[in-house]
Amino acid sequence: MIANSICVNLYRKMQYTNFTGLVHSVFHNAFNVITSDNEFITFLNFNKPMAPYTIRVSDNISFLNLGIESSMTINFYHNYIRLERLGIDIFIDKASKWDGNPIFAYPRDDVESIFEKLELMKGFLIHSEKTEGILSLLTTLNDKYCGFQLIPINQTSDKGIIFIKERFSDFIESYIGECKATIGDRVKDVVGFGPGLTPSMDDFINGLMISRIYLFDYLNKDIVDCLAFNQLMTEKIDGKTTRVSEEMLKTSSKGEVNQDIRDLMLSLLSYTNIDDYNLLLKRVADFGETSGTDIISGIYIGTIIQFNQFSRRLVSYG
Amino acid sequence: MANVKYNIKKNTYYDSVTLMILSKDIKKKKGVQEALIGMGTDLNKEIAQNLGLSNSEITEITPNDFFISILADDEVEIEDIMNDVDNLLNQKKKDRDNDYMPPTLDSAIKHEPQSNMVLISIPGKYAADEVKKALNKGLNVMLFSDNVSIEEEKELKDLAVSQGLLMMGPDCGTAIINNVPLAFANVVKKGHIGVVGASGTGTQEVTVLIDKLGEGVSQVIGTGGRDLKKEIGGSMMLLGIEALMNDPETSVILLVSKPPAEEVAEKILKAVKDSPKPVVVHFIGGDRSIIEKYGAYPSCSLEDAARKAVALLRNEEVEDFDRFDLSDEKINRIVDEEVSKFAQEQKYFRGFYTGGTLADEAMKLLSKDIKDIYSNIPLLPEYRMKDIRISTGNTCIDFGDDEFTVGKPHPMIDPLSRIERLYQESNDDEMAVLLMDFVLGYGAHKDPVGEMIPSIIEAKEKMSSRGKYLSVIGYVCGTNSDPQSLEESKKRLEEIGVIVMPSNAQAVRLTGLILDKIK
Numbered sequence: 001m002i003a004n005s006i007c008v009n010l011y012r013k014m015q016y017t018n019f020t021g022l023v024h025s026v027f028h029n030a031f032n033v034i035t036s037d038n039e040f041i042t043f044l045n046f047n048k049p050m051a052p053y054t055i056r057v058s059d060n061i062s063f064l065n066l067g068i069e070s071s072m073t074i075n076f077y078h079n080y081i082r083l084e085r086l087g088i089d090i091f092i093d094k095a096s097k098w099d100g101n102p103i104f105a106y107p108r109d110d111v112e113s114i115f116e117k118l119e120l121m122k123g124f125l126i127h128s129e130k131t132e133g134i135l136s137l138l139t140t141l142n143d144k145y146c147g148f149q150l151i152p153i154n155q156t157s158d159k160g161i162i163f164i165k166e167r168f169s170d171f172i173e174s175y176i177g178e179c180k181a182t183i184g185d186r187v188k189d190v191v192g193f194g195p196g197l198t199p200s201m202d203d204f205i206n207g208l209m210i211s212r213i214y215l216f217d218y219l220n221k222d223i224v225d226c227l228a229f230n231q232l233m234t235e236k237i238d239g240k241t242t243r244v245s246e247e248m249l250k251t252s253s254k255g256e257v258n259q260d261i262r263d264l265m266l267s268l269l270s271y272t273n274i275d276d277y278n279l280l281l282k283r284v285a286d287f288g289e290t291s292g293t294d295i296i297s298g299i300y301i302g303t304i305i306q307f308n309q310f311s312r313r314l315v316s317y318g
Numbered sequence: 319m320a321n322v323k324y325n326i327k328k329n330t331y332y333d334s335v336t337l338m339i340l341s342k343d344i345k346k347k348k349g350v351q352e353a354l355i356g357m358g359t360d361l362n363k364e365i366a367q368n369l370g371l372s373n374s375e376i377t378e379i380t381p382n383d384f385f386i387s388i389l390a391d392d393e394v395e396i397e398d399i400m401n402d403v404d405n406l407l408n409q410k411k412k413d414r415d416n417d418y419m420p421p422t423l424d425s426a427i428k429h430e431p432q433s434n435m436v437l438i439s440i441p442g443k444y445a446a447d448e449v450k451k452a453l454n455k456g457l458n459v460m461l462f463s464d465n466v467s468i469e470e471e472k473e474l475k476d477l478a479v480s481q482g483l484l485m486m487g488p489d490c491g492t493a494i495i496n497n498v499p500l501a502f503a504n505v506v507k508k509g510h511i512g513v514v515g516a517s518g519t520g521t522q523e524v525t526v527l528i529d530k531l532g533e534g535v536s537q538v539i540g541t542g543g544r545d546l547k548k549e550i551g552g553s554m555m556l557l558g559i560e561a562l563m564n565d566p567e568t569s570v571i572l573l574v575s576k577p578p579a580e581e582v583a584e585k586i587l588k589a590v591k592d593s594p595k596p597v598v599v600h601f602i603g604g605d606r607s608i609i610e611k612y613g614a615y616p617s618c619s620l621e622d623a624a625r626k627a628v629a630l631l632r633n634e635e636v637e638d639f640d641r642f643d644l645s646d647e648k649i650n651r652i653v654d655e656e657v658s659k660f661a662q663e664q665k666y667f668r669g670f671y672t673g674g675t676l677a678d679e680a681m682k683l684l685s686k687d688i689k690d691i692y693s694n695i696p697l698l699p700e701y702r703m704k705d706i707r708i709s710t711g712n713t714c715i716d717f718g719d720d721e722f723t724v725g726k727p728h729p730m731i732d733p734l735s736r737i738e739r740l741y742q743e744s745n746d747d748e749m750a751v752l753l754m755d756f757v758l759g760y761g762a763h764k765d766p767v768g769e770m771i772p773s774i775i776e777a778k779e780k781m782s783s784r785g786k787y788l789s790v791i792g793y794v795c796g797t798n799s800d801p802q803s804l805e806e807s808k809k810r811l812e813e814i815g816v817i818v819m820p821s822n823a824q825a826v827r828l829t830g831l832i833l834d835k836i837k
Contacts, residue, residue: 002441024331088422089444091440091444093441094441159352159368159369160354160365163364163365163368189361190361192357192359192362192381193359194356194362195337195341195355195362196332196337196357199356199357199359201361240360241359242357242382243381
């Protein structure tokens with residue numbers, strides 16, 4: 001098998017040393033590995049967007065059908081990776097290197113255009129009908145915050161949502177208030193909510209953190225402050241959610257997200273073709289059952305919060 | 319009465335799609351009042367507690383464990399629910415099994431035991447082992463990979479010959495076996511001309527022209543570009559000839575290659591000497607008298623080779639074709655019109671090719687009149703470009719050569735390097751004629767013409783703004799059955815003023831006439 005892309009950080013690690021890992025979880029389009037030094041590596045099918053610490057193969061292969069199973073040993077060498085028991089090698093020497101770091105060099109769109117694109121994003125979320133995830137929870141914000149009068153979805157009868165909504169409100173308040181003392185505990189109170197390998201709330205927080213980083217740069221605010229706050233958000237999540245989700249939250253707190261999410265942020269904030277922007281919305285929304293719309297919800301709310309704090313123009317916008 | 323029923327799967331992970339679908343289905347089941355399905359995160363466990371769906375076992379699970387807990391009427395059995403869950407999960411798996419793509423040769427053979435050919439495209443240094451494995455399993459091989467040493471090639475081909483199997487390659491880009499195009503190949507009609515080619519785009523060119531002339535191919539066997547070197551000895555071309563000789567569907571054989579080593583040429587020509595089937599041999603730029611000595615039909619271009627094969631198939635008179643499809647009058651009119659638009663200092667041509675063999679053919683045909691053609695694949699060493707980024711005088715570039723493709727896709731797949739070069743060259747006031755190929759077919763870019771059109775328009779406009787004229791002569795190597803469509807591609811080029819010729823040889827010939835007149 002040949003890899004067509006590899007995260008540059010992982011590539012560097014492989015050039016530096018040989019190491020071993022154990023398969024953590026396997027799906028049709030992805031499998032995850034935890035290395036002996038507790039790092040988390042993901043292998044993706046060719047049609048999935050690149051992500052931090054990930055290797056993407058060049059074929060359309062079902063990893064489940066390959067016979068890859070949890071706890072199998074996997075060895076990482078200089079130029080290839082071997083699944084010993086199956087006799088499968090994945091060669092990386094022709095893989096292109098992918099850098100997941102945030103991109104801040106782009107032609108910046110004006111605020112009015114960004115608001116127009118946020119309107120499109122809002123419409124997209126409302127019409128997505130994926131109300132099983134975080135979206136119905138956002139209705140709890142409607143009457144509380146300026147700029148959030150946006151999700152005209154009927155109040156949910158889902159008991160899980162009813163259970164979490166007060167905690168969610170506390171979390172959002174702490175987030176908006178940039179309360180360093182409480183944010184870690186508030187995240188701990190909501191992280192891991194919902195089904196799936198990356199639960200709904202975690203995807204939403206992922207969107208919040210990534211939009212925070214890009215908006216700080218766009219609004220010329222201090223990125224160091226932003227990263228420090230994001231770090232506080234993730235400092236108490238260990239063991240509170242799935243391992244996959246934990247890794248995702250930690251990498252996105254540093255601004256590293258998968259290619260499609262990064263492209264969506266860039267498309268939102270830069271001069272862009274609206275067709276391309278809509279296509280990216282759709283591509284991100286297609287992650288999982290609700291993961292994508294949960295992430296977009298986080299980006300939407302996160303972006304509104306940043307603009308709201310920067311100027312008070314949202315009063316007229318909302 | 320309703321009771322809590324649950325099931326826990328330790329260290330089991332499902333993605334959200336699976337869980338959402340399961341969750342919806344289970345909540346709909348008769349007798350189920352409440353259900354929670356998810357990973358055992360603290361929060362999900364708390365929710366279970368809050369909904370009255372928890373117990374001591376659920377409290378103990380970790381975020382890496384999967385659980386189902388339901389509040390259901392007495393008659394609902396958790397085992398039945400779990401059976402339904404398993405069925406739903408297995409159903410999903412089965413649905414996706416249709417996409418099964420075997421990851422190893424062994425699993426592929428197991429999956430498709432009737433297979434008799436394997437196409438190998440992996441990094442060159444690992445390729446030889448895989449080829450050996452395939453040959454030892456009785457499979458014919460098409461080896462697309464390059465960077466296989468000539469010693470390995472020799473060993474693999476000897477092994478293939480000993481087993482009567484084909485080992486097409488390494489660096490074999492084109493083959494059509496039983497009407498199935500492999501790697502870079504065009505969709506051509508099935509017919510009775512068998513081709514053995516040691517050159518990728520050369521083979522594409524002859525097969526496309528055979529198709530245009532109304533005939534088709536029986537088998538198209540690639541050999542890899544080094545097959546006719548002394549070290550290899552032409553073993554695959556010999557095997558290919560033998561296969562076509564024995565193939566009842568093949569009536570005429572056509573061989574394409576760059577000039578072979580002398581002793582290899584002799585071996586090849588001896589093999590066709592007493593052939594019961596007519597054989598056309600095109601050793602690009604090679605000595606035709608040797609070919610005639612062995613009773614085969616030599617040719618003066620790839621187009622001529624295709625025409626001769628077709629003529630032989632139809633029992634028509636075989637003659638050299640070094641003319642145009644259009645009348646002399648029409649050609650002269652085109653030449654006069656183009657020449658009349660040039661500024662005085664415009665005198666050179668630039669050949670921007672994606673097909674290496676087509677570039678080579680262009681230089682060979684033009685070299686009768688123009689000696690100083692600079693290139694990255696020059697006919698004479700003294701005309702090797704000093705810097706491949708800068709054209710000098712008459713320059714013909716093969717953009718598919720290694721120097722241009724390090725770390726990048728081949729220009730037949732990604733035309734960017736040629737687009738960028740055209741932007742750069744349009745600053746050159748001495749450029750008069752731009753000669754270009756557009757290779758269609760499987761493996762090629764989905765729209766090579768559409769990708770180039772904006773840069774051609776811009777180059778023409780840029781030169782026009784300086785009082786210059788850029789004459790663009792194009793050739794589209796493809797058929798109407800190709801995914802990109804020949805006619806549509808031609809039409810779009812002609813709409814922006816490109817003169818599209820019916821073969822590479824005719825495009826080159828027209829370029830030669832224009833250059834001759836502006837000397």
